[in-house]
Amino acid sequence: MEDENMIQPRASTRSRIPQAGLREMTSATTNSRSGILPPGSIANKATSVSRTNCALPIPAPRDPLTSIPATRPKATNQQEVKRPGSISRPSAGAPNLHTRGNSYSSSTMSRMGSTTTRSTNPSLSSSISYGNRPASSISRPQSSIGSRRPNGTSISRPATSLDTHAEDAGTILGKRKGMEQLSFSFSHISCPPGSFQKPPANGVMDRVSRPPSTPGFEDQSLGLSQCISRMRVDDSRETSSSRGSGASDPNPLIPWRSQSLSVTPSFSPSKVTRIPSMPPRKTPRRPPVPLFLSKESSVTTFDNKLGAEWDQESREKAIDEFFTSFVARVNQQGQESFGLKETVEVYKSRIAELEKSRDGLNETNITLRVETEGLKNQLNAAEDALKEARRDHEIALGDLERRQRVEMESIQQSSRQDHDVLHQRHQDEIQDLKRKFASEIEDHKAAKVRELGQLTSQSALETQRSTIELQSKERELASLRNEVEGMKAEVDRERKMVHDLRQNLDMASANSVTLESTIRALKARIEFLEGGREEQSQAFERCNQEMMDALVETEATKEKLRREETLRRKLHNQVQELKGNIRVFCRVRPSLHSEPASELTDMQYPDQFDDAKEINILGPEEKSSLGNVSRKNNNFSFDRVFNPSTQNAEVFDEISQLVQSALDGYNVCIFCYGQTGSGKTYTMSSQDGMIPRAVHQIYQTAQGLEEKGWRYTMAGNFVEVYNENLNDLLGNPDELDKKKHEIRHDMQRGKTIITDINTVQLDSPEMVETILQNAAANRSVAATKANERSSRSHSVFILKLTGENHITGERSEGTLNLVDLAGSERLSHSGATGERLKETQNINRSLSSLGDVIAALGQGKDGGHIPYRNSKVCFLLGSLQAFLALTLDQLTYLLQFSLGGNSKTLMFVMVSPLQAHMSETLTSLKFATKVHNTHIGTAKRQARVRDS
Numbered sequence: 023m024e025d026e027n028m029i030q031p032r033a034s035t036r037s038r039i040p041q042a043g044l045r046e047m048t049s050a051t052t053n054s055r056s057g058i059l060p061p062g063s064i065a066n067k068a069t070s071v072s073r074t075n076c077a078l079p080i081p082a083p084r085d086p087l088t089s090i091p092a093t094r095p096k097a098t099n100q101q102e103v104k105r106p107g108s109i110s111r112p113s114a115g116a117p118n119l120h121t122r123g124n125s126y127s128s129s130t131m132s133r134m135g136s137t138t139t140r141s142t143n144p145s146l147s148s149s150i151s152y153g154n155r156p157a158s159s160i161s162r163p164q165s166s167i168g169s170r171r172p173n174g175t176s177i178s179r180p181a182t183s184l185d186t187h188a189e190d191a192g193t194i195l196g197k198r199k200g201m202e203q204l205s206f207s208f209s210h211i212s213c214p215p216g217s218f219q220k221p222p223a224n225g226v227m228d229r230v231s232r233p234p235s236t237p238g239f240e241d242q243s244l245g246l247s248q249c250i251s252r253m254r255v256d257d258s259r260e261t262s263s264s265r266g267s268g269a270s271d272p273n274p275l276i277p278w279r280s281q282s283l284s285v286t287p288s289f290s291p292s293k294v295t296r297i298p299s300m301p302p303r304k305t306p307r308r309p310p311v312p313l314f315l316s317k318e319s320s321v322t323t324f325d326n327k328l329g330a331e332w333d334q335e336s337r338e339k340a341i342d343e344f345f346t347s348f349v350a351r352v353n354q355q356g357q358e359s360f361g362l363k364e365t366v367e368v369y370k371s372r373i374a375e376l377e378k379s380r381d382g383l384n385e386t387n388i389t390l391r392v393e394t395e396g397l398k399n400q401l402n403a404a405e406d407a408l409k410e411a412r413r414d415h416e417i418a419l420g421d422l423e424r425r426q427r428v429e430m431e432s433i434q435q436s437s438r439q440d441h442d443v444l445h446q447r448h449q450d451e452i453q454d455l456k457r458k459f460a461s462e463i464e465d466h467k468a469a470k471v472r473e474l475g476q477l478t479s480q481s482a483l484e485t486q487r488s489t490i491e492l493q494s495k496e497r498e499l500a501s502l503r504n505e506v507e508g509m510k511a512e513v514d515r516e517r518k519m520v521h522d523l524r525q526n527l528d529m530a531s532a533n534s535v536t537l538e539s540t541i542r543a544l545k546a547r548i549e550f551l552e553g554g555r556e557e558q559s560q561a562f563e564r565c566n567q568e569m570m571d572a573l574v575e576t577e578a579t580k581e582k583l584r585r586e587e588t589l590r591r592k593l594h595n596q597v598q599e600l601k602g603n604i605r606v607f608c609r610v611r612p613s614l615h616s617e618p619a620s621e622l623t624d625m626q627y628p629d630q631f632d633d634a635k636e637i638n639i640l641g642p643e644e645k646s647s648l649g650n651v652s653r654k655n656n657n658f659s660f661d662r663v664f665n666p667s668t669q670n671a672e673v674f675d676e677i678s679q680l681v682q683s684a685l686d687g688y689n690v691c692i693f694c695y696g697q698t699g700s701g702k703t704y705t706m707s708s709q710d711g712m713i714p715r716a717v718h719q720i721y722q723t724a725q726g727l728e729e730k731g732w733r734y735t736m737a738g739n740f741v742e743v744y745n746e747n748l749n750d751l752l753g754n755p756d757e758l759d760k761k762k763h764e765i766r767h768d769m770q771r772g773k774t775i776i777t778d779i780n781t782v783q784l785d786s787p788e789m790v791e792t793i794l795q796n797a798a799a800n801r802s803v804a805a806t807k808a809n810e811r812s813s814r815s816h817s818v819f820i821l822k823l824t825g826e827n828h829i830t831g832e833r834s835e836g837t838l839n840l841v842d843l844a845g846s847e848r849l850s851h852s853g854a855t856g857e858r859l860k861e862t863q864n865i866n867r868s869l870s871s872l873g874d875v876i877a878a879l880g881q882g883k884d885g886g887h888i889p890y891r892n893s894k895v896c897f898l899l900g901s902l903q904a905f906l907a908l909t910l911d912q913l914t915y916l917l918q919f920s921l922g923g924n925s926k927t928l929m930f931v932m933v934s935p936l937q938a939h940m941s942e943t944l945t946s947l948k949f950a951t952k953v954h955n956t957h958i959g960t961a962k963r964q965a966r967v968r969d970s
């Protein structure tokens with residue numbers, strides 16, 4: 023609280039002295055922005071002080087002597103003149119000056135108005151009258167500036183109140199110790215000559231100034247000191263001149279220039295000392311003025327009255343007025359100076375206050391330190407007490423823990439006992455439940471066993487009953503059979519007997535006795551049979567034995583059948599080999615509706631109702647030079663020739679044995695060769711073509727073989743060789759011609775693997791239709807016309823057949839390849855260009871190389887050169903031996919294992935019936951004849967190619 027009391031007043035003190043005021047004071051000291059001129063310019067300083075004490079708005083800076091506001095009437099000076107003794111408050115502005123001392127800093131600039139008002143006196147005659155001021159009035163109270171001055175009474179101003187400003191200004195009010203040594207350097211005041219003459223009533227002037235009409239006097243811009251300096255200069259000049267030459271001043275208008283201004287003590291309580299000399303100012307040369315006035319002197323008065331030197335009254339009046347105004351001005355300056363001093367005093371008092379507050383703060387600080395020490399002691403005591411309390415608390419805690427531990431142990435013990443009791447009870451319950459459940463289970467088990475026994479006995483009874491029924495049925499059947507047989511025999515016998523009886527009718531009657539005896543014998547036999555049960559049971563046993571023998575015989579027969587199936591396979595293979603491992607069928611397609619009969623080629627089938635192996639193609643009529651008309655007959659012979667009326671079913675009958683070979687574990691290759699539009703696709707891939715029929719047959723055969731222990735799985739691929747590239751027709755159509763597939767051969771197992779290819783498991787015969795549709799769809803995506811694409815590429819349908827006999831442990835792996843070759847038309851006839859030309863070249867290269875390879879193979883030279891490398895198709899018909907050689911032909915490479923060793927090949931050569939295609943037809947047939955004449959692995963067969 024004490025501290026607060028110390029601080030609060032300080033705050034209020036601060037608030038009373040705004041920083042702005044302090045700044046302005048500082049700036050005033052350094053002569054910047056304050057409007058205070060450098061030393062020697064009292065007017066500005068006064069202005070500054072006036073600003074300090076006046077709250078009026080700040081006017082624009084102006085010359086204090088030239089600016090004469092209208093608000094300041096001259097009457098003020100006149101009023102002051104009337105009261106010459108009251109110098110302390112010469113004007114109405116004075117109270118303002120004093121009462122605003124406290125707000126000095128904030129009102130410094132606003133004092134301009136009042137100052138200006140004061141300086142509105144037209145002349146400096148009203149500015150110096152300091153000497154008239156009584157000593158008491160000069161000793162201005164310190165509080166005259168501040169509001170703290172009590173009751174507005176004057177308090178003696180400290181002796182140093184003017185020191186600072188007097189020294190700072192370096193001009194006026196220079197001497198210390200009050201007004202006694204006050205000397206003025208009124209450099210800023212233009213003082214009219216002669217205005218320093220002491221009024222008669224108040225003092226004596228030692229010099230009499232000249233009237234104000236002199237030019238120098240009118241120069242109001244000159245300061246008083248300058249005037250005085252001039253006076254000195256002139257004075258000395260005049261003195262010297264008067265001394266030297268004795269001549270008088272040529273200018274009688276400025277006699278005051280040679281005077282030095284001094285105020286006698288009687289004139290002012292302060293001692294006016296001689297004003298320090300100022301630098302001389304150059305003035306125009308004037309005529310000398312007489313030093314002393316005489317009656318003869320002609321002097322111009324202030325009123326510009328010439329010759330009024332002796333008008334003492336008016337001169338005194340003028341001087342008096344001037345002096346009054348001068349005193350007022352000096353007064354004003356003094357007051358302003360007081361203002362400044364008071365400001366300084368305010369700051370000094372402020373400093374004192376601050377020091378006081380600092381002392382207070384120091385005291386407070388000491389008090390606080392003492393208090394802090396006390397508090398520290400209290401804190402130490404409190405800490406000690408806290409430690410004590412903590413110790414007590416720890417002891418109490420320890421006791422509590424011990425107590426709780428004991429309690430806990432007792433609780434644990436009791437709970438353990440409870441737990442043991444509960445556990446024991448629980449165990450007892452469990453034992454009871456176990457016993458209960460065991461007895462229930464036993465009961466249940468016994469019931470189930472009983473039920474089982476009943477069921478077993480029932481089933482045994484049922485079985486026995488059914489066995490008995492079966493036996494009775496069998497017996498009935500046997501007896502019925504016997505009866506039937508007996509009836510038959512009896513009928514026969516009866517017939518015979520009737521016949522005999524008819525023949526022996528006579529004998530019957532004769533032998534009636536014999537018959538009767540026979541009847542009796544029969545009756546005796548019946549009786550015997552009825553009585554011979556033992557014999558019947560023995561007969562039943564014999565029958566049973568016979569049945570068991572029959573079963574054994576059946577098993578033996580089945581085993582024999584399986585052996586015969588294996589033998590059949592071997593024999594079938596041998597038969598196929600005997601037929602030739604490469605067989606060639608020729609098929610002529612029928613003419614279409616769009617093809618008129620006149621455009622058809624004349625073809626004959628000489629043995630169509632016999633072996634159906636030959637075909638004659640008659641050329642166009644040719645006239646010889648002798649006029650004979652003849653037609654060229656091209657006769658070809660193959661393994662089978664199908665005329666246009668042959669249906670797919672009949673064609674398939676011929677190849678079904680090859681399909682059977684695939685099931686038996688052989689690699690079979692069936693391909694169609696021929697020009698575009700000759701019916702290859704129709705034969706191979708149409709709805710009732712070879713592919714669907716082959717798959718159907720395989721299914722049927724596989725099902726039939728199941729009862730012989732065979733289980734078959736079928737997996738299908740469909741690939742295309744287009745421009746010597748391999749494509750997957752069951753894959754993504756977008757990858758056609760882009761994705762690369764490789765053909766890899768497993769030489770040891772004789773298997774062909776194609777990389778990255780889709781394999782479809784054929785679980786049903788219908789799946790093959792899906793495969794064919796997908797392949798056709800993919801081809802249609804790859805080409806604008808599906809037919810075009812199919813014409814320009816080889817397609818291969820690969821069916822892998824894997825069979826296992828779970829009885830015999832046999833295993834078979836066969837492959838059926840159904841190949842639809844590209845159109846075989848000649849390059850020269852196709853007229854193809856660009857991409858088509860490239861395709862045709864590829865196709866022809868494959869096919870012609872195929873012929874070469876076949877021809878080479880046909881020569882049958884083991885180890886002889888086979889031109890496999892010439893074409894991929896070479897692999898198609900080459901032996902296993904041949905396929906070991908590297909080749910670029912994808913197609914033949916692909917079919918490598920289907921053409922050699924255990925492979926069987928069937929080639930369809932397709933023929934178009936059109937005359938326009940005759941040339942291509944003949945070429946195809948000649949090529950097929952080459953193939954037909956090739957024999958791989960079996961006895962070479964001869965075939966004829968007859969030109970007649």
Ligand SMILES: Nc1ncnc2c1ncn2[C@@H]1O[C@H](COP(=O)(O)OP(=O)(O)OP(=O)(O)O)[C@@H](O)[C@H]1O
Pocket residue numbers: 610611612614668696697698699700701702703704705809812813844845932
């Ligand atoms: N045996 C036939 N019975 C009825 N029509 C047939 C027979 N053979 C072919 N055709 C028809 O002849 C036309 C051409 O047959 P296909 O498309 O099979 O010839 P292609 O040799 O496969 O031609 P490409 O080489 O262009 O594929 C088809 O319209 C087809 O239906």
